Amino acid sequence: MNSISVRFEGVSKHYPHFTLDNIGFELPTGSILGFIGPNGAGKSTTIRILMGLIHQDQGAVHVLGRSMPAEQAAAKMDIGFVSEDMRLYAAATVGWHMEFIQSIYPRWDQSYAASLLQRFDLKPQQRIRGLSHGQRVKAALLLALARRPRLLVLDEPTTGLDPVARQEVLGELMAVLADEERTILFSSHNTLDVEQISDQIVFIDRGRIIDADDKESFLDRWRRLRLVLSQDAVLPRFSGIVDVAGSGLLPVLTTNCFEPRMISECQEMGATVQAVDTMTLEEIFVANVQSRRGGKLV
Amino acid sequence: MNVAMVKRLILKDWYLQRVPIIGSLIAGALALSVILFGGKPGFILGLILLVTVLIGVGAQLAVATMVFERKEQTLPFVMSLPISYKEYTASKILGNLIIFLILWLALLGGSFGVLAISPDKPFGLIPFVAIMATEILVSTCLIYTVALITEHQGWAIGAIITGNLALNGIGYYVAHIGSIAKGMEGHSIQWSPAASTILAAEFLIIVLMLGLTFLFQSRKKDFI
Numbered sequence: 001m002n003s004i005s006v007r008f009e010g011v012s013k014h015y016p017h018f019t020l021d022n023i024g025f026e027l028p029t030g031s032i033l034g035f036i037g038p039n040g041a042g043k044s045t046t047i048r049i050l051m052g053l054i055h056q057d058q059g060a061v062h063v064l065g066r067s068m069p070a071e072q073a074a075a076k077m078d079i080g081f082v083s084e085d086m087r088l089y090a091a092a093t094v095g096w097h098m099e100f101i102q103s104i105y106p107r108w109d110q111s112y113a114a115s116l117l118q119r120f121d122l123k124p125q126q127r128i129r130g131l132s133h134g135q136r137v138k139a140a141l142l143l144a145l146a147r148r149p150r151l152l153v154l155d156e157p158t159t160g161l162d163p164v165a166r167q168e169v170l171g172e173l174m175a176v177l178a179d180e181e182r183t184i185l186f187s188s189h190n191t192l193d194v195e196q197i198s199d200q201i202v203f204i205d206r207g208r209i210i211d212a213d214d215k216e217s218f219l220d221r222w223r224r225l226r227l228v229l230s231q232d233a234v235l236p237r238f239s240g241i242v243d244v245a246g247s248g249l250l251p252v253l254t255t256n257c258f259e260p261r262m263i264s265e266c267q268e269m270g271a272t273v274q275a276v277d278t279m280t281l282e283e284i285f286v287a288n289v290q291s292r293r294g295g296k297l298v
Numbered sequence: 299m300n301v302a303m304v305k306r307l308i309l310k311d312w313y314l315q316r317v318p319i320i321g322s323l324i325a326g327a328l329a330l331s332v333i334l335f336g337g338k339p340g341f342i343l344g345l346i347l348l349v350t351v352l353i354g355v356g357a358q359l360a361v362a363t364m365v366f367e368r369k370e371q372t373l374p375f376v377m378s379l380p381i382s383y384k385e386y387t388a389s390k391i392l393g394n395l396i397i398f399l400i401l402w403l404a405l406l407g408g409s410f411g412v413l414a415i416s417p418d419k420p421f422g423l424i425p426f427v428a429i430m431a432t433e434i435l436v437s438t439c440l441i442y443t444v445a446l447i448t449e450h451q452g453w454a455i456g457a458i459i460t461g462n463l464a465l466n467g468i469g470y471y472v473a474h475i476g477s478i479a480k481g482m483e484g485h486s487i488q489w490s491p492a493a494s495t496i497l498a499a500e501f502l503i504i505v506l507m508l509g510l511t512f513l514f515q516s517r518k519k520d521f522i
Contacts, residue, residue, distance in 0.1 A: 048522065053377050055519040073300065073382045081378035087371040089314055096313075103306055104379060140375075 004062075005029045005151050005183040006050060011059030013045060020045050020207045023059070027185060027200070029150075032177060034198030034215070035187035036285055042207040043187040044083070047155045050185070051081055064151055077105070080144030082137070083155035088128045094139050095124030098146070105147035113146035120168065134165030141169060145176060152176065152184045158193050166193070173197050191282035201281070203288055210292045211256075215281070222284045223258035224277040225266065227251050233270030238262055242291035254279075254287050299388065303381050307389035311363045312397070318362070319397055322355035326401045330408040341412060348405045349434065353465075355401060356438035357458045359394045364445040365454050373449075373522050387515045390446055391508060398438055406431045422484030425493040426472060432500040433468050436507075437461025443507045447514045472496060 006027035013020040020042045027033045037043045048054040049061055052072025061068040066075035088097055094117075102108040117124065120138035128136060137157055144152060154173075158166045174197055176182055188194050194201065195215070202212040211218075229235065229249045240257035255262070263273045279287070312319060329351060333344030367373045376386065409427050413420070437460075444457035472478055472493075481488030 051378060053374070053520075053522045057519075073303075073380050073385070075380075076378060077380040079378070081374075083374055085371055086374040086378070088375060089372055090370065091314060100306075100310060104303070 003029050005064055006033075006185065007060075007062040008046070008050075009060045011046075011049060011056045011061060013049065013054065013056050018042070018045075018207060020049075020056075023204075023209055025202055025209060025212055027183060029183050030181055031200050032184040032186065032198045033200045033202060034194030035185060035202050035204065036189065036191055036194050036281075037187075037204035038189055038289065041189075041204045043189075043204055044085075044155055045207075046204070047083070047153060047185070047187055050153060051076065051079070078150040080147055080149035080152045081155075082140045082144045082153075082157050084157065084159045085155075086140055088136065088139060088143075090127070090129035092128060093124060094122050094126050094128065094131075094142075097128070097139065097143055098124065101143045101147060107148040109146050109148050112148070113142060116142040116146060116172070119172065134161050137161060137169060138165070141172065145172070150181065150183065152182065154184065154186045156188055157186075158188060158190060170196055191280070191285050195281040203285055205289045205292060211288050218281065218284055219278065221255075221257050222279045222287070223255055224275075224279060225253040225255065225258075225262065225273060226275040226277065227253065227266060228272040228274055230270050230272075236262075236266045236269045236271055238265070243287055254291075256284075256288070300381070300385055303379075304385050304389045304392065307376070307381070307385065308393035308396070311359075311389070311393045315359055315362055318355060318358050322351050322358075322397075322401060325351045326404050330404055333408050333412050341416075345405075345409065348401075348408070352398070352401050352405060352434055353437070353458075353462065356394075356398050356434075357441055357454075359397060360438075360441045360445040361451065361454055363394060364390055364442070365449055365451050368449040368522075369451065377522055383515045383518065383521060384512070387446060387512055391442055391511065394442055395439075398435075402431065402435055405434075420483050420485060422481040422486060422488060424487050425489055425497075426478060426482055429472050429478075429493060429496050429500070430465070430469055432497060433465050436500050436503055437465055439504050439507050443511045446511050 004026050008023050008025050011020065011023040018040070023042075023046055035043050035046070045054060049056050050063055050068065052069035052075065055069050063075045064078050066072075068075060098113055102110070120135070120142060122135060122139055122142065128139065131139060141157065158169055161169065170193060173184070173186070177184070177197065184197075186194060186198060198215055200212075200214050201218055203210045226246075227236075227250070229251065231249075235244070235251055236253075238255060240255045241253050242256050243254040244251055245254070246252040258276075263276065266273050326348060329344045329347035331344075332340045332347065336344055367376060406428070409431070410424060413423055413427070440461050441454060441457045445454040448454070473482070475492050477490035477492045481490070
C-alpha cells in the first residue's frame with residue numbers, strides 16, 4: 001500500500017486576481033490533515049486541484065497513487081468529497097441520492113448508511129429542498145461516508161452550521177477516525193473544528209502555505225512570554241520571535257520555537273518572566289498570518 | 299470511456315427531468331395524432347405543435363441538465379463522482395439527444411407517413427421537410443454545444459434565439475431555391491443536388507459541433 005495518500009509538489013495555479021503559489025505537502029495514509037486559512041486563502045482551489053476539478057498550471061498532484069487530473073476518474077472511486085458549495089438535487093429525496101450513490105460505489109455500506117440516517121435524524125423520503133442547511137450537509141456527509149472511501153476530503157463542511165449540528169458532524173468525523181486506514185483532509189477557517197479532529201496542520205494564506213507541522217508540535221513550540229523589564233534591561237532577542245506586543249517595560253513576546261532555556265536566558269538579561277502562556281491553534285494561526293503578512297517571518 | 303457510468307448519469311438526468319420528458323412525449327403523440335387524423339388543417343396545426351414541442355423540449359432539457367447543474371451548484375456533486383469530463387460530456391449529449399431524437403424521429407416519420415398515405419398532400423414536399431427537420435436538429439445541437447461549453451443561461455438563451463432565427467431564415471431560403479421549390483407541390487420526390495448538399499451540410503455541422511464540444515470540454519482547466 002502507498003503510505004502517502006496525497007502528495008502536492010510545486011503546484012501553482014494562476015488567476016487574474018489570485019495565484020496559488022508553489023503548494024507542496026504530503027498527507028500520510030491514516031492521518032487527518034487540517035487545512036486552515038482565511039477566506040480566499042486558496043483552500044478550496046487546492047482541494048479542487050486535489051479532486052481533479054481544476055487543473056494546475058504547474059506541479060504534480062498524486063492522490064491515492066493516481067496522477068491528477070489525468071487519472072481523476074479512478075482516484076475518485078476511493079474519495080468521499082463534501083464541500084460547502086456542493087448541493088444535492090433539490091427535487092430528489094435523500095433515499096434517491098443514497099440509491100444513486102450505492103449504484104456507483106461497490107463498497108457502499110447500507111447498514112452504516114442506515115445508522116447514519118438515524119444519527120443525523122434524516123429520513124429517506126425527505127426531499128432535499130425541504131431540508132435545513134445543517135441537514136443538507138449531513139445528507140452530503142452520509143453519502144460520502146457510507147461509500148467507505150479511503151480518502152475523505154471535506155472543504156469547509158461545518159461552515160454555516162449551528163453549534164449543535166456542527167458538533168454532530170464533528171462527532172461523526174471523530175468516529176470515522178477510528179479506522180486507521182482512513183485518511184482525511186479537512187479544510188476550515190474555524191480553527192476550533194480543525195483542532196478537535198486533526199493531527200496534522202497546514203496553514204495557508206494568500207495562496208501560499210505559510211506553515212505546516214503536526215498539531216502537537218504547533219502547540220508545543222508556540223508560546224507567549226510575558227516579561228517585566230527593569231529600567232536598564234534590554235529586550236531579549238531570540239530567533240523565532242514573531243511578535244513583540246505590550247508596553248515598553250511589560251513586553252509580550254510571541255515565539256514559534258519555544259524552548260525552556262529561553263526563560264533562564266531572559267532572566268540573565270535582566271528580564272523577569274511573569275508567565276509563559278500556551279496558545280490555542282487559533283492564536284497560533286492569527287499570529288502566524290499576521291507575522292507573515294507583516295514580513296516578520298522569513 | 300466508462301459506459302456504465304455514462305448510462306447511470308443519463309438515467310439520473312432522465313429521472314430528474316421525468317416531468318418535462320413525459321410531458322413532451324405525450325404532447326408529441328398528441329401532435330402526431332392531429333397530423334394523422336386532423337385533415338389538412340390538422341396537418342399544419344399538428345406540424346406546428348410537434349415543431350414547438352421539439353424546440354421546447356430541446357431547450358428545456360439543455361438548460362435544466364447543463365446550465366442549471368452549475369447554477370444550482372450540483373456540478374461539484376456530479377464531478378466528485380468517479381467520472382472524467384469525457385463521461386460527463388457524453389452523458390449530457392447522449393441523454394438529451396436520445397430524448398430529442400425520439401420526438402424528432404416521430405416528427406420525421408409522422409410527416410413522411412402522412413405525406414405518403416394521403417393522396418391530397420404533396421409527396422414532393424419530403425426533401426423540404428427533411429431539410430427543415432434536420433435544421434431543428436442542428437439548432438438543438440447548437441444549444442447543447444453552447445450550454446455545455448459555457449454553462450451559462452444567457453449564452454444558452456442566445457443559442458436558442460439564434461437557432462430559431464436560423465430555422466426561419468433557412469426555411470425561407472430553401473423554399474426559394476428553384477430546384478427544391480419546383481418539386482414541393484409535386485406528388486413524387488425530387489432529390490435535387492441542392493437539397494442533398496444542404497442536408498449533407500446540416501449533418502456535417504452537427505458532427506462538427508458535437509466534436510467541438512468534446513474538444514472544448516477537454517481543454518477546460520476549471521471544471522467547476
